[in-house]
Amino acid sequence: MHSLPQLLGANICALRLQKNLLQDGLALLCGLDRSYMGRIERGEVNITVETLYQIAEALGCEPAPVLPLKNEVISSKS
Amino acid sequence: MHSLPQLLGANICALRLQKNLLQDGLALLCGLDRSYMGRIERGEVNITVETLYQIAEALGCEPAPVLPLKNEVISSKS
DNA sequence: ATGTGACTTCCAGTCCGTA
DNA sequence: GTACGGACTGGAAGTCACA
Numbered sequence: 774m775h776s777l778p779q780l781l782g783a784n785i786c787a788l789r790l791q792k793n794l795l796q797d798g799l800a801l802l803c804g805l806d807r808s809y810m811g812r813i814e815r816g817e818v819n820i821t822v823e824t825l826y827q828i829a830e831a832l833g834c835e836p837a838p839v840l841p842l843k844n845e846v847i848s849s850k851s
Numbered sequence: 852m853h854s855l856p857q858l859l860g861a862n863i864c865a866l867r868l869q870k871n872l873l874q875d876g877l878a879l880l881c882g883l884d885r886s887y888m889g890r891i892e893r894g895e896v897n898i899t900v901e902t903l904y905q906i907a908e909a910l911g912c913e914p915a916p917v918l919p920l921k922n923e924v925i926s927s928k929s
Numbered sequence: 930a931t932g933t934g935a936c937t938t939c940c941a942g943t944c945c946g947t948a
Numbered sequence: 949g950t951a952c953g954g955a956c957t958g959g960a961a962g963t964c965a966c967a
Contacts, residue, residue, distance in 0.1 A: 873949060873950090874949070874950065875949070875950090885949095885950095886950095886951090886952085886953095889949095889950065889951065889952085890951095890952090892950095893951080893952095895952095899959095899960075
């Protein structure tokens with residue numbers, strides 16, 4: 774069980790590697806900064822849905838497969 | 852074809868009505884402000900993935916069915 | 930090729946109202 | 949019950965320099 778941004782970042786990283794892309798390359802496709810893409814993959818930031826769609830578009834898939842299931846996510850509520 | 856926030860808001864609204872919830876009630880379940888929930892449904896704001904998960908949780912479904920498909924969304928790129 | 934700190938701008942999200 | 953407005957705070961977006 775990890776935080777939502779961490780799981781999301783791990784999924785993005787895995788999908789990126791499947792496409793043999795570098796963080797640089799993916800960031801370019803998304804229209805995002807290289808260093809910001811790194812932070813996303815490390816789960817350091819909580820992205821918006823628009824950013825999610827940009828990434829899904831660049832990865833050539835729907836946003837859904839990028840998202841972890843609810844029960845994989847550490848609940849932020851007590 | 853509408854903007855992403857508009858489609859997302861319409862989906863949330865439809866799912867909320869299926870559950871016979873008011874904006875008030877859904878906002879409470881999500882831990883969000885009532886007026887902000889209204890803005891979400893009207894597509895006036897671009898929410899984060901964490902908020903998306905809060906809403907999916909409150910609606911009793913996964914985040915995926917709340918999200919529109921890429922090809923339903925007006926591309927923000929030219 | 931990626932991690933990180935420092936930074937600015939802008940919007941996610943709250944709280945107060947009115948109709 | 950819901951739409952809509954103004955004013956506000958924290959944090960997402962976005963960039964750069966350096967390790």
